[in-house]
Amino acid sequence: MPTITQAPPETSEPLKPRDASKAIKRSSIKRDRFFPYALSAPAAFLELLIHIVPMLLGVWIAFLSLTQFSIANWVKAPFVGLQNFITALDPNGPIGSQFFDALGRTFLFTVLVVAIAWSLGIFAAVLLASKFRGNGFFRTLFLVPYALPSYVTTIAWAFMFNQRDGMVNRFLVEDLGILDEGPFWLLGGNSFFVMVVVAVWQFWPFAFLMLLAAVQSIPNEVYEAASLDGASLWKQFTSITLPMIKHANVVLLLMLGLWVFNQFDIPYLLFGPVSPEEATLISPLIYQQSFNNWNFGVGGALSVVLLIALLIVSAFYIRLVMPKEKSIDD
Amino acid sequence: MIETRGFRILRVFGLAFITLIIVLPLYVVITTSIKPLKDVRGAFEWIPSEFTLAPYLDIWTTVPLGKYFANSMIVTISATILSVSIAILAAYALSRFDFRGARSFRLIVLSTQMFPGILFLLPLFLIFTQLERAVGLQLNGSYLGLIVTYMTFSLPFSIWMLTGFFASMPKELEEAAMVDGLGRLGALVKVVLPVARPGIIAVSVYCFITSWSEVLFASVLTNKDTRTLSIGLQAYASQTDVYWNQMMAASVVVSIPVLAGFLFAQRHLVAGLSSGAVK
Numbered sequence: 313m314p315t316i317t318q319a320p321p322e323t324s325e326p327l328k329p330r331d332a333s334k335a336i337k338r339s340s341i342k343r344d345r346f347f348p349y350a351l352s353a354p355a356a357f358l359e360l361l362i363h364i365v366p367m368l369l370g371v372w373i374a375f376l377s378l379t380q381f382s383i384a385n386w387v388k389a390p391f392v393g394l395q396n397f398i399t400a401l402d403p404n405g406p407i408g409s410q411f412f413d414a415l416g417r418t419f420l421f422t423v424l425v426v427a428i429a430w431s432l433g434i435f436a437a438v439l440l441a442s443k444f445r446g447n448g449f450f451r452t453l454f455l456v457p458y459a460l461p462s463y464v465t466t467i468a469w470a471f472m473f474n475q476r477d478g479m480v481n482r483f484l485v486e487d488l489g490i491l492d493e494g495p496f497w498l499l500g501g502n503s504f505f506v507m508v509v510v511a512v513w514q515f516w517p518f519a520f521l522m523l524l525a526a527v528q529s530i531p532n533e534v535y536e537a538a539s540l541d542g543a544s545l546w547k548q549f550t551s552i553t554l555p556m557i558k559h560a561n562v563v564l565l566l567m568l569g570l571w572v573f574n575q576f577d578i579p580y581l582l583f584g585p586v587s588p589e590e591a592t593l594i595s596p597l598i599y600q601q602s603f604n605n606w607n608f609g610v611g612g613a614l615s616v617v618l619l620i621a622l623l624i625v626s627a628f629y630i631r632l633v634m635p636k637e638k639s640i641d642d
Numbered sequence: 643m644i645e646t647r648g649f650r651i652l653r654v655f656g657l658a659f660i661t662l663i664i665v666l667p668l669y670v671v672i673t674t675s676i677k678p679l680k681d682v683r684g685a686f687e688w689i690p691s692e693f694t695l696a697p698y699l700d701i702w703t704t705v706p707l708g709k710y711f712a713n714s715m716i717v718t719i720s721a722t723i724l725s726v727s728i729a730i731l732a733a734y735a736l737s738r739f740d741f742r743g744a745r746s747f748r749l750i751v752l753s754t755q756m757f758p759g760i761l762f763l764l765p766l767f768l769i770f771t772q773l774e775r776a777v778g779l780q781l782n783g784s785y786l787g788l789i790v791t792y793m794t795f796s797l798p799f800s801i802w803m804l805t806g807f808f809a810s811m812p813k814e815l816e817e818a819a820m821v822d823g824l825g826r827l828g829a830l831v832k833v834v835l836p837v838a839r840p841g842i843i844a845v846s847v848y849c850f851i852t853s854w855s856e857v858l859f860a861s862v863l864t865n866k867d868t869r870t871l872s873i874g875l876q877a878y879a880s881q882t883d884v885y886w887n888q889m890m891a892a893s894v895v896v897s898i899p900v901l902a903g904f905l906f907a908q909r910h911l912v913a914g915l916s917s918g919a920v921k
Contacts, residue, residue: 345741347735347826348738348739348744349741351731351732352731352735352747354731354732355729355731355797355801356747359750359751359754359797359798362762362790362794362797363754363762363794363798364750367757367762369765370761370762373764373768383768432663436657436660438643439652442643442645444645450657450661452908454660455904455908455912456668459851459901460900461851461854461855461871461897462855463857463876464875464893467889467893468667468670468890471670471879471889471890476685477682477684477685478686479670479686482685482686486685513664521912525912532644535643535644545646545648545649548643570758574758574759576758577855577857577858580857580858580876581872584876585861595858598760598764599858608768618760618761619757619761622756622757622758
């Protein structure tokens with residue numbers, strides 16, 4: 313659009329201040345109608361191409377019979393109505409029971425990881441909120457797990473949790489002597505526990521980052537007044553710090569919760585494409601159904617269920633937590 | 643909090659505890675990377691029997707690390723540059739103009755950012771398969787296909803973060819520039835972008851870090867020739883016979899670009915990321 317790249321004739325001559333503002337006003341009214349659309353067009357086009365179209369297609373494939381036979385030319389795959397949803401959600405069927413198990417497990421995983429990550433994050437944020445020597449060093453160090461690629465740290469944890477010659481078993485069996493034989497950490501029920509440890513280690517710095525900014529925004533005078541009144545550190549924390557960072561907490565818990573709930577990388581890097589049954593989360597389950605069992609229809613149906621669940625959870629969450637913001641002190 | 647004696651004592655022990663948690667895996671990675679092979683053949687030892695830098699040289703031939711590195715660089719840098727430049731335009735429009743559709747555009751950007759990659763991977767994989775069949779455009783296993791999928795997460799994030807950044811800049815900047823005879827676009831390029839540079843750098847670094855660490859899309863959409871670091875190293879680490887000292891040396895090497903970027907842009911990155919949490 314040539315009109316955008318050229319300077320408007322009104323402003324190209326030297327103008328007196330009053331005329332100038334008039335000229336801008338006139339020119340911006342004329343041009344502002346197209347200018348924002350021209351600027352947003354590439355992004356809007358891409359959003360359509362990589363988000364909207366795939367999402368609509370994702371809903372569509374949930375109604376198709378898509379197996380390894382029909383995948384190559386899936387446009388011609390037969391329409392099967394709600395069959396994929398029935399397969400995916402039948403609690404007595406093999407896939408349905410897997411799905412409900414994975415759903416419950418993913419909730420437990422999310423609650424555990426978010427709770428521990430938040431606790432570590434708020435603890436570190438309170439400790440580092442005031443200035444002292446070495447403050448900057450710890451702040452940077454605590455963000456390192458967040459900055460490192462997740463595959464680097466997850467593979468390192470897998471190495472440490474190795475049964476035969478990993479660091480963890482060496483520590484438990486030889487250094488502490490509390491176990492006679494090192495257990496297999498990456499198999500069976502232990503694998504869920506390992507997944508929690510790795511996720512907490514990777515995600516808590518994010519909680520720390522957000523909470524530090526919130527804690528630092530509390531004016532010190534509030535604490536001074538409270539401590540003059542004889543409030544203990546714990547009392548100051550529960551009656552000043554926590555209520556005043558409520559807004560940050562809402563945003564953080566929502567973001568971190570969704571992030572952990574949708575987790576794919578950590579199980580994939582620890583266990584490969586197929587997780588142990590005791591550690592299968594929702595995203596990896598959809599992945600397995602689609603790319604290992606080549607059942608894209610069922611994978612698509614599970615995706616649609618996940619999408620709806622995510623929308624409900626976030627709407628419910630915001631409703632549940634937001635109104636309480638008014639009742640700050642008790 | 644008020645720095646009482648109790649608080650200071652708590653701080654010393656608390657920081658020591660957290661430091662230990664953080665440093666332990668890093669210690670294992672770094673010490674293992676300088677161990678000779680015989681040290682990683684048996685049970686784990688805390689101290690290397692001797693120091694060697696051989697793993698840092700050998701890993702380049704044990705796995706095609708150079709190729710993985712180049713693949714990751716190509717995909718990551720392309721996706722970052724594309725996302726950030728497209729996002730700058732859109733974010734500027736969203737922060738400066740009140741236009742029809744702006745609200746729904748913002749809503750779409752925010753909500754798509756919330757959805758997990760798995761929801762986009764399935765349909766995009768099918769679209770790529772069909773495009774290849776219909777017009778012969780190969781996207782599965784190609785750089786282009788991976789770059790497009792990486793934009794599914796880096797584009798909405800960049801738009802969202804840059805919009806906040808532009809909104810915090812005074813409008814008088816461009817108004818003055820336009821009095822001086824620059825057009826709207828001239829004002830954006832010559833006046834707004836230089837001032838917004840810290841924010842743009844922070845967003846770019848963040849996009850780089852997330853793309854560099856990406857696993858899900860790369861696990862399906864790469865092949866032998868286009869494999870990125872995440873999938874290449876995962877494949878090597880899951881073999882039965884792994885040279886763990888070399889594996890850990892590789893981990894250190896591939897962490898350097900992101901750690902450098904992070905330390906370089908840390909201040910802006912921290913401010914930008916946490917701005918959403920503070921009123």
